[in-house]
Amino acid sequence: MRQSILFLFILLISTPVFANCKSDEEVNFRNYNFRIENDYFNNDDSNYTSGVILSGVTHDFKENIKNECLPIIARLHGEILSFIDTDLFKKQEGNAKNLYFNISQLMYTPVDDKTSTIIKDDRPYAGLLSLGIGINERNRDQIKNIQILSTKELTLGIIGPASYAKQTQNFVHDRFNVYRAQGWKHQLDNEPAIMYMFERKIKSDLQQNSYTPGISKDLIKFYGLKIGNIETSLNAGIEGRYGLNIPNDFGSAPSHPGCDNTAPSPGISETCTDKGELMLPIPLGVHLFALAELRGVAYDFSLDGNIFANNHHVNKEPIVGLIAVGVNSLIPISGNKNLKLTLTQYVQSKEFKEQKNADKFVSFTVGLDF
Numbered sequence: 001m002r003q004s005i006l007f008l009f010i011l012l013i014s015t016p017v018f019a020n021c022k023s024d025e026e027v028n029f030r031n032y033n034f035r036i037e038n039d040y041f042n043n044d045d046s047n048y049t050s051g052v053i054l055s056g057v058t059h060d061f062k063e064n065i066k067n068e069c070l071p072i073i074a075r076l077h078g079e080i081l082s083f084i085d086t087d088l089f090k091k092q093e094g095n096a097k098n099l100y101f102n103i104s105q106l107m108y109t110p111v112d113d114k115t116s117t118i119i120k121d122d123r124p125y126a127g128l129l130s131l132g133i134g135i136n137e138r139n140r141d142q143i144k145n146i147q148i149l150s151t152k153e154l155t156l157g158i159i160g161p162a163s164y165a166k167q168t169q170n171f172v173h174d175r176f177n178v179y180r181a182q183g184w185k186h187q188l189d190n191e192p193a194i195m196y197m198f199e200r201k202i203k204s205d206l207q208q209n210s211y212t213p214g215i216s217k218d219l220i221k222f223y224g225l226k227i228g229n230i231e232t233s234l235n236a237g238i239e240g241r242y243g244l245n246i247p248n249d250f251g252s253a254p255s256h257p258g259c260d261n262t263a264p265s266p267g268i269s270e271t272c273t274d275k276g277e278l279m280l281p282i283p284l285g286v287h288l289f290a291l292a293e294l295r296g297v298a299y300d301f302s303l304d305g306n307i308f309a310n311n312h313h314v315n316k317e318p319i320v321g322l323i324a325v326g327v328n329s330l331i332p333i334s335g336n337k338n339l340k341l342t343l344t345q346y347v348q349s350k351e352f353k354e355q356k357n358a359d360k361f362v363s364f365t366v367g368l369d370f
Contacts, residue, residue, distance in 0.1 A: 024063040027070060027099060031057035031262045033340075033367040035254055042360040046111040047123065047351070048302075049361075050169065051104060057262045058099040065089040065099070074101065077133040077154045084196070088135050088152060095139045096264035100257075102132040102155075107165035108302040111356070113181035121354040124312040125187035126302045127165020128230065130157025134197070136257060138264040145205045149250045149264075151257035153197040155230060159301055160190035191306050195228030199235075199257050201250040210248055210265075211282045211330075217242040220251045229307040232299040237322075243287020245330065252289040252328040254342050254365045262369060281332035281369075291324040303352050314352040321349040326363075340367035 037051035067078040067089070081088050091097065110122035118124075134153030141148060157163070166184040173180055201222040212218075223236040239251045249263040250256075297320055305313035326344035333339050342365040349358055 021066065021069040022063065025066055025069045027065070028059050029056045030059050031367060031369050033057075033254075033365055035363060035365040037346075037361055037363040039359070039361040041362040044360065046109055046113065047355075047359040048348075049107055049109050050172075051106045052168075053102055053104040055100060055102045057101075060264045061091040061097045064091055071101075073131065074133050077131070077156060081133070081135070081152065081154050084154075085152060092137075095137055097135055097137045098262070098264045100134050100136065100262075102134075103130075104132070105129050105163060105165065105168060107163075107169055109169075109181055110183065113183060114179070116182040116185075118183070118186050118312055120312075121314070123303055123314050123352060123355075124305060125166075125181070125184050126159065127161075127163035127168075127187065128157055128159050128193060128301070129163035129165075130155050130193060130230075132156075134257065136264050140205055142205075147203050147205050147250075149201040149257065151197070151199045151201075151224075153199075153257070155193070155195045155197070155228070157193040157230075158190060159193045159230075159306070160188050162190045186312060188301070188311065189306050189309050191229070191301075191308060193228070193230050193301070195226055195230040197224065197226045199224030201257070203250060211245045211285065212248070213245060213283075215242075215244055216246055218246060222251075222256065229299070230301055231297070233295045233297045235293055235295045237291060237293030239289060239291040241287050241289040241328075243285065243328075245283050245285025246287050247282055247285070247330060251291070252287070252326065252342060253291040253324045253344060254363055255324075256291075281336055281338045282330050284331060286327065286329045288327055289325070291322075293322045293324075295320045295322070297351075300351070314354055316352045317350055320351055323347045330369075335370070338369040340365070340369060342367075 033055045035053040039049050067075055067082065070078045106128045108123060108126040110119050112119055112122065132153055132155035134151050137150045139148050166187065170180050199222060201220050203218060203220045218241050220239045226233050239253055241252060297316060297318060300316055303314050303316040305311045324344050324346045326342060328342045331339040344363040346363065347358055347360050351359065
């Protein structure tokens, strides 16, 4: 399974070469990230118990992007996103756009994972393997003196045994001499997964270059929605940052657009390259961040069970809160690159009525900007 995920990632990041694609229409990457999320560091192994995410971000658009110029496994996403918004892959004057790609495997287990029978008052075993593709679009409102990042993302994947969540958890547990969870035979059934996400982030227009020199702070507000059989929800929140040489992006909590995936350039800075992108490397910097978010949840596959089957599920809470605190560091390295390290602690309120304690997990991200 590990080899399969690696193969998909290599296939994804390989730049396609087609006769009908000009160099400016091809997808070329400028950022890669690897993120692992796990509750082990909170002495737990339940609820959202593990996530592994590989992601890549492209250069800003110089021309319109044709669907046939996307990596092969991303073209279905491109067709659907273009149907939803016909101008999404078109370069627009005054706006900066880029593409990002996420390959992820997520898994969920009940608190008592030593019991082999279904635990009716706890969440079902569930796994998700997916590929998400999104467009970040950045623009500035000079009247309101703000910068805006709008993100539209489509995720396609598989829920159930075909996600290989059971095999992945067993492999890791065996390597670390940890007992195997006993209830995976009751996990949710195989089911195609689809989700469309829109999110908008807003911050003041104070940052003009690739970073703010010295000690500074900023504040980012955001709101959005998700629709699909992975999750259907509305969200709103705020993130604050304080520290040295804060980058000119839209936050540092890695699970949100414009953070783990690099935001497009504002394109007007003196520190822009000839491609109109922010010049690297950013000097050594470190900052603290804190995020608070509220979600109104209509559907969550990991709580409600399969949408096309009447199987194990729990009574979800309609409102869920999340708090994240962390530290982010950008380290300049040779070749005009930045190494990015982010450590985040998440605390999430109860997701279902039978849940006894809040869910806690830690996220660690390693990224390379080039």
